Amino acid sequence: MKKRLQIRDQKQNRKVTLILWLLLGTFSMVAMLWTAAHKTVVISARSQEQGELVPEYRTEQTGEMQLPMQTDQKADRQICIPLESGTKAENVVVENHYMEKELWIYIENGRKAFYKERRITGDLNPVEKGICEAQNEGVLLRLSMREVLEYHSTLEEGSLWVDYVSPKELYDRIVVLDPVGGGRDLGVTASGCQEKEVALSVARQTAQLMEDRQVKVYLTRTEDIDVTKEARRQFADWVGADLYLEIGLSSDPENTSVYGISGEYNDEYYIPEFGNLQWADCVTRQVTVAASNRAVGLFPATEEDVLWEIAIPSARISLGYVTNAAERQLLIQEDYQKKLAQGIAEAINEVYTNTQ
Template structure:
């Protein structure tokens, strides 16, 4: 009897070992599926947003064909340039123009004229006594404003008119979405730390005229829809998302190295796959890690929804003790950032 049990256990363990060995190469892929499932949930949540009642720009903006991508906004009497404050929320492609002594209904009392080319929606509301004109744009715009004789003039400028190249950088996860957790270290914090190191490098680069937009530079968690829309609405030349990997089981293993996901449905000449390869080469070299290779990533929402060349860099494995120590050190976070920076420059060399 005991021998039978022993035999059964031996056979069972044998089968288990074979199963693990056979599926082992797919473990990173399984992690990808897990990420995709969580992303789908996040997207569903994000879709339940509160709707804001807004005006039709064509009704409230008096068309003036002499003005192109410019608005002329009448200001309440006595206001000067110093009274007006602007907020340009790139992530939402929404601008807020705030002024003191807000009236109840701006559109009833004042006029607005010009071209509403980039304006998808317009609203007015009062907040703490201030009047706020809120404009939803159909793309990321930079603004230029002047005040003259009681009117505010706002120019809407395509980032590509200002910058030679436009890049969108995404630090994975954020806030309650912590990503992988290992030894009390959250993936979201490492992703952000690497992106902030990259920001330091890009901010210091005054030679290349690169416009950079970030999905987050703090512990926030923009929806996946917003993250990818920032890249699409900025018509970014490159969209790079920074993440870190973990084994499928979440247990500490020997598996380590850099891996980059790309969109297999992007068959353009300057493809997502080529961008991913550039990122893989430069990041694994700078981060001194094993290059594991590329992985098709259309299961991931931000990859399949990107209309611009996209690469999702899994810098290293948090489930590998040595790599976790590197990922958690400022020295290697900076090295990973340097690798991404070099990859960006190389991509532009290649014509992206």
């Protein structure tokens, strides 16, 4: 009798197990189908003026075509981009070109002919124009915007759906870091140490450090390219920044023994409570401590400096002297650059903590 009961119990257990596996399989299949139909497309950030999607995408150009567009009154801050049948998320590359206020969408195996007939639809209020151009084995769609925006894109039902918001709607705290130089502008140099390279490396590392601190950091450039002074000034306003920091180095060929960290600020533009001088003092102090270096001092910026026309707390941090042999060797070391970045990050954190 006990043996029969055991056999019966085993059969029931097998049935329960089978049912559970069937339910799990069904749920997994539904999840897979939903995921396949609602695939998020990652958007890369490009803050430079001449950044390429992927270099090979822009080696063969066959002319531009204006994209046909039609406003959808029911759409709310969303743009719908039709895709050819069979297009998958991995066939689409999306980039946000902040400095140009452009959204770039490369579609592998896409055809210009398809976009002659199909319209871009949605809430098109921020869109100035759209351009389509053939690029190697696909097409590049470039949407020129009236303002800097943040995007989230999803591939669903044969279309790419792009939702957009302003940076201020998405982030409570925004900082612009401006690594000086770039492209043909090397900045101050000495014995292989270039200001543009050190500034960009420290800016990038600072942005990485701030990712977990609920602060959005924008860079005026993310690669070695030219950026105009006017574009640097405007960018802080475009993204609604709270703070602006120019990052560079110092040089004194006549006195190579001089070393240390210094700050600059606009002493003509007064901002109540927390202003340019306070920001310059804070960042100079924190970077000096983090790098175990010495502070040279704080100095007023000249009228030619990018700081002159910025209406938010702005400053320049000079991370050291390229003309001092010992400091120059430190400036090209990654570990030392990380310390400098940590100092800038601590300064940003201090400002937001004390001004809440």
